Amino acid sequence: MKTSQRILLTALTLFNRHGENGVTSVDIAMELDISPGNLYYHFKGKESMVSALMRMHEKQMQRVLVPNALDSLTAEEVMYYLYLLVDSLHVFRFFYRSPADIVEKYPLIEKPRKNILSSLHKQLSQLLTTLSHKKVLVASPSDLTLLADLLSLIITQSCQFDETNSHMDETSQRYHALSLMMVSLLPRLILSEAQQNSILEALHSHALANVTEHVPQDMFNTKE
Template structure:
């Protein structure tokens, strides 16, 4: 049997590690557990990733690339449907690498790579929300002045960044399980849209937004 290429092995290690980190939290997953889950020796794991921080950095870099690519679409948000899709897509990216948000403060305090790069992602996220709001104002969908845009951009960035922490506090045993994804993402997008509603240009637009939100409504009980 042909040996697996090193790149394939590294990709498999990253995939399995991401699943374990997302489900149990990075502090609760050891390299021994990762090796056992993969069915490989610790030495083989360390050949590809010399430390757990190296794994964390690899997974963060994947997240960063996907998130920045998505944020580039912010200036193209021009109607209610675009807004919903953009916000829901943001929450999907957060969910895909939710271990970063679950243990954010702990990770930032012990990992210089994350400390510097996550700050840049946060700033880019806030800029993207500002671009989205400016686009919606430009097409007449929203009415806001520059101060409102600046404040709301920061509020939206905070909500997206810490929404999963809120979900985790509400239900720490189930919030990060894959089965909870639909509820968590929909609720997050709904609450962000609720912040936008008061600034919609007219009642018809507000009703359209509320109807769209209701169509994706998820029950609050688990």
């Protein structure tokens, strides 16, 4: 792996663990066992690392938020897809930890962040509308908008909420996010008893592992 890729991966790990505020460039250099001068050669300060990570996050989300994949999803696959969204966002969760502060500190990330959130919302709206057209989901048009808002809120904020307020590990946080979404959706979904049981069973046993890939190596091939 190239040094610039190793730097970004380490920065991401440390930012997620301690918050962006709690990590300095020197911490990142020390963790990598390189000199601050060498780090500076690749990235001129934290801002350029944060921007590079946001570009990676934007690319990653573009690959997950593909509209034409939604039509054929069954109710169970919808749950898998929602998990994939939580999981994808969770890889870059430091961006969602103190959302107002980080955008004020790095105005450059505001636009890509807005793009991600509006694509996410659009995708969720389309997903819910498709389910409603297929008569799998019972919801009025205004319910559909609110449900898309609610799912966006849960996907982007529940991990941060759990981290501040409880001591869940990362996997439990993701399943908690998924369970919060499903507790809102299930009473509106028209499912057979078998389907309902299989969904509840998967949620209960945390049995969605391996559905998703984490950040793949090729995403780190960003030139700096």
